[in-house]
Amino acid sequence: MYVYDPVDQQLVEQRVAQFTDQTRRFLDGQLSDDDFRTLRLQNGLYIQRHAPMLRVAIPYGLLAARQLRTLAHIARTWDRGYGHFSTRQNIQFNWPKLEDVPTILAELAKVQMHSIQTSGNCIRNTTSDHFAGVAPDELVNPLVWCEIIRQWSTLHPEFAFLPRKFKIAVSGAEEDRAAVGVHDIGLQAVERDGVLGFRFWVGGGLGRTPMVGHLINPFVPWQHLLTYLQAALRVYNMHGRRDNKFKARIKILVKELTPDAYTQQVNEQWQLIKDGPDTLTQAYVDTIAQRFTWPDYDTSVAGEPDPTEMHAAAHPAFARWLQRNVRHHKVAGYASVSLSLKPTGVPPGDITADQMEAVADLSERYGYGEVRVSHEQNLVLADVRRSQLFALWQELRALNMATPNIGLLTNIISCPGGDFCALANAVSIPVAEAIQRRFEDLDYLFEVGELDLNISGCINACGHHHVGHIGILGVDKNGEEWYQVTLGGRQNGAAKPLPDLASTRGGGAAIGRIIGPSFAREQVPDVVERLIQTYLRLRDSDAERFIDVVDRLGIAPFKENVYSDPAVAKAAPAAREVAHA
Amino acid sequence: MLDIALANDNTARLIRHGHLQHNDWRVFAPADTVNAKPDSDAAPTPVDATAVVPADEPGWIVPLTIWIAHRDALRQRQHPVAVLLSPDSKLKDLVGEDGHVDATGLAFIAIDFPVYTDGRGYSLAQLLRTRHGWQGELRAIGDVMIDTIHYQARVGFDSFLVKPEHDPEKALAAFRTFTVHYQKTYPKPPELLAA
Numbered sequence: 001m002y003v004y005d006p007v008d009q010q011l012v013e014q015r016v017a018q019f020t021d022q023t024r025r026f027l028d029g030q031l032s033d034d035d036f037r038t039l040r041l042q043n044g045l046y047i048q049r050h051a052p053m054l055r056v057a058i059p060y061g062l063l064a065a066r067q068l069r070t071l072a073h074i075a076r077t078w079d080r081g082y083g084h085f086s087t088r089q090n091i092q093f094n095w096p097k098l099e100d101v102p103t104i105l106a107e108l109a110k111v112q113m114h115s116i117q118t119s120g121n122c123i124r125n126t127t128s129d130h131f132a133g134v135a136p137d138e139l140v141n142p143l144v145w146c147e148i149i150r151q152w153s154t155l156h157p158e159f160a161f162l163p164r165k166f167k168i169a170v171s172g173a174e175e176d177r178a179a180v181g182v183h184d185i186g187l188q189a190v191e192r193d194g195v196l197g198f199r200f201w202v203g204g205g206l207g208r209t210p211m212v213g214h215l216i217n218p219f220v221p222w223q224h225l226l227t228y229l230q231a232a233l234r235v236y237n238m239h240g241r242r243d244n245k246f247k248a249r250i251k252i253l254v255k256e257l258t259p260d261a262y263t264q265q266v267n268e269q270w271q272l273i274k275d276g277p278d279t280l281t282q283a284y285v286d287t288i289a290q291r292f293t294w295p296d297y298d299t300s301v302a303g304e305p306d307p308t309e310m311h312a313a314a315h316p317a318f319a320r321w322l323q324r325n326v327r328h329h330k331v332a333g334y335a336s337v338s339l340s341l342k343p344t345g346v347p348p349g350d351i352t353a354d355q356m357e358a359v360a361d362l363s364e365r366y367g368y369g370e371v372r373v374s375h376e377q378n379l380v381l382a383d384v385r386r387s388q389l390f391a392l393w394q395e396l397r398a399l400n401m402a403t404p405n406i407g408l409l410t411n412i413i414s415c416p417g418g419d420f421c422a423l424a425n426a427v428s429i430p431v432a433e434a435i436q437r438r439f440e441d442l443d444y445l446f447e448v449g450e451l452d453l454n455i456s457g458c459i460n461a462c463g464h465h466h467v468g469h470i471g472i473l474g475v476d477k478n479g480e481e482w483y484q485v486t487l488g489g490r491q492n493g494a495a496k497p498l499p500d501l502a503s504t505r506g507g508g509a510a511i512g513r514i515i516g517p518s519f520a521r522e523q524v525p526d527v528v529e530r531l532i533q534t535y536l537r538l539r540d541s542d543a544e545r546f547i548d549v550v551d552r553l554g555i556a557p558f559k560e561n562v563y564s565d566p567a568v569a570k571a572a573p574a575a576r577e578v579a580h581a
Numbered sequence: 582m583l584d585i586a587l588a589n590d591n592t593a594r595l596i597r598h599g600h601l602q603h604n605d606w607r608v609f610a611p612a613d614t615v616n617a618k619p620d621s622d623a624a625p626t627p628v629d630a631t632a633v634v635p636a637d638e639p640g641w642i643v644p645l646t647i648w649i650a651h652r653d654a655l656r657q658r659q660h661p662v663a664v665l666l667s668p669d670s671k672l673k674d675l676v677g678e679d680g681h682v683d684a685t686g687l688a689f690i691a692i693d694f695p696v697y698t699d700g701r702g703y704s705l706a707q708l709l710r711t712r713h714g715w716q717g718e719l720r721a722i723g724d725v726m727i728d729t730i731h732y733q734a735r736v737g738f739d740s741f742l743v744k745p746e747h748d749p750e751k752a753l754a755a756f757r758t759f760t761v762h763y764q765k766t767y768p769k770p771p772e773l774l775a776a
Contacts, residue, residue, distance in 0.1 A: 007761045007763075010760065010761045011759065011761050011762075011763070014758060014759045014760065014761070015759075017758075018728075018758050018759075022728060030746075030748070032746065035697070035726060035728075035746075038697070038698050039728055121698065121700075151763040152763060152764065154763055155732075155759065155762070155763070156763075156764055156767075157703065157731075157732040157733075157735035157736050157764065157767045158700075158703045158704055158707050158736050158767065159700070159703075160700060160703070160732050161697070161698050161699065161700030161703065162700055163700075234704050234707075237700055237701060237703070237704050238701055238704045238705075242668075242699060242701075272711070272712055273711075273766075276766065277765060277766050278765070278766050
């Protein structure tokens with residue numbers, strides 16, 4: 001866990017004072033709606049369908065137990081007793097009052113938290129691998145680099161008013177769990193001749209115009225990370241489009257300039273600052289690393305008697321949970337446990353204040369008082385002794401957080417949708433629930449195997465539907481909700497070994513393809529069912545996952561099977577025009 | 582921008598050297614293009630906007646296009662003009678072959694913020710300071726707010742025309758909004774600004 005030094009603390013407190021003043025001026029009529037809008041957005045405050053929504057930053061998804069308790073306190077005192085984890089490792093409160101927000105921010109500052117740059121056209125929360133620091137396949141712990149980027153990007157004077165929002169992700173492992181290919185900038189740690197550096201991807205992103213990023217530099221040595229970022233941002237700040245918000249993301253600039261021309265401009269800017277005072281030193285990196293409290297692993301744990309297999313043999317439900325929700329840890333005798341926030345009937349990513357407090361307690365009793373938030377909207381206890389897995393599972397079951405569905409179809413990633421969000425064209429939470437109900441049978445769910453299903457309530461793609469193996473997008477036609485289905489998206493390239501850099505384009509991410517006309521809400525579970533049946537019929541073996549079959553055979557057989565369904569065909573004519581809306 | 586630059590509400594809203602002053606600078610725009618009445622049916626007479634220069638008197642800020650067209654003559658004036666950059670101005674049009682801005686006969690450089698959310702002016706200022714050797718006065722005008730001048734000071738602005746709806750006294754205090762910063766190559770607002 002990163003621990004603030006006095007400068008970090010002072011900066012957050014001064015930001016609270018600044019925002020308190022801005023809010024007061026707005027409420028007193030000294031600050032117009034227009035002037036206040038961007039200022040409040042830069043502090044994570046949206047005006048939503050029912051009330052303001054406050055998005056609190058969880059830098060790179062790392063939370064301390066006491067922070068989680070403060071979030072629970074906020075949820076109870078100023079909200080309605082729950083919070084919602086977003087797909088970018090942050091937490092959102094849907095019901096605060098504007099006049100309470102300064103007080104909430106002051107509470108957050110007491111536990112080294114804030115909502116700085118969680119919205120607005122600025123550099124957002126840097127995201128990372130939720131198994132950072134504990135994954136066996138890690139080259140470098142990305143959290144230190146994330147924190148360096150967090151500090152650099154916080155209240156950056158030159159880049160506070162970019163053409164559009166800007167999202168950076170960092171991966172330090174072989175398998176890219178940070179989805180570097182679909183971020184404005186994705187950084188992937190690599191080693192060359194014993195020196196650490198980063199592959200620098202630019203221009204990925206979802207939203208209205210989904211694109212996979214371009215590799216503009218295969219190796220930026222670590223010393224140059226900040227100067228290279230500064231150059232990349234400066235070219236974007238000066239030349240990104242500001243005339244049309246739908247063309248303002250960096251991906252459009254890179255496409256319109258061509259990646260080569262963009263890269264050349266970045267290099268020109270870089271030459272001016274390369275080796276300058278922003279060059280990182282080992283001493284600085286060490287200083288940041290030393291401000292983290294790192295788990296003090298007990299090496300004798302490896303030799304402990306481990307009753308896990310015995311319990312698994314006696315409890316099939318525990319065995320299932322082990323299979324899906326428990327991962328190997330880099331230290332023998334430990335494991336990383338995912339807490340599912342996707343039980344059927346609960347909006348994906350929602351968590352009650354009681355659950356938050358319970359998880360805070362568990363993190364202290366079963367780990368080092370740390371919790372991770374995954375971009376899949378689940379929580380992770382990263383450092384659990386294997387010998388304690390059974391006891392932890394029993395406690396999690398009582399909290400309804402032990403659904404064994406990590407990586408499976410019902411682990412649906414979803415935005416809050418039209419029930420909450422003013423931008424949404426359609427609801428997403430009820431659709432997620434209807435799908436979960438259809439696939440409640442665990443035997444069947446396990447038989448289907450790994451499958452990412454993502455739902456977004458509108459083209460802004462907060463549910464990352466473009467990178468779902470199955471993606472579902474809510475669209476509006478004449479005030480009616482329809483749902484478009486995509487297949488074959490993925491957030492990284494883990495499907496097969498990637499022989500060279502060219503084929504790791506965007507870290508292997510892919511954008512899903514639309515299968516055809518949209519569907520009515522009540523049809524969506526049937527459509528998913530047809531897609532699954534098609535997959536089960538076509539797969540070579542149960543080792544071939546859904547996404548692998550889509551890769552091998554394309555979307556045609558799936559499409560054919562869905563639209564040949566008489567029930568679907570009946571609704572299709574009405575839906576047809578929607579697909580082109 | 583123009584309205585603001587010309588506004589005369591008897592309030593000292595120019596921050597310069599840590600003090601509030603009355604602004605006596607205004608942006609020059611060729612009369613024919615400016616005074617065309619919006620409710621007139623007659624199309625404005627097309628004129629070459631760069632053909633005319635203001636009289637040699639104190640307080641003129643000229644757009645970059647006019648500066649480029651007449652800079653040799655303008656540099657000779659008894660009353661130096663300032664040059665105005667817009668967010669999409671190209672700095673190469675302002676700098677000499679040596680990559681530096683020649684300060685001869687140039688009062689200051691102003692950068693316009695048509696809306697405060699247009700952040701290009703921040704990069705322009707930073708480049709003028711760090712790449713093109715501009716050590717003279719650099720003024721932010723337009724949609725300049727209590728809430729922006731702290732950032733603007735850090736990228737190199739040293740004078741600020743605070744927009745009419747914003748209390749200039751509060752703006753002056755805003756240089757001290759933050760006393761700590763992360764970006765070490767962007768200085769904190771110089772003490773003299775907040776004097």
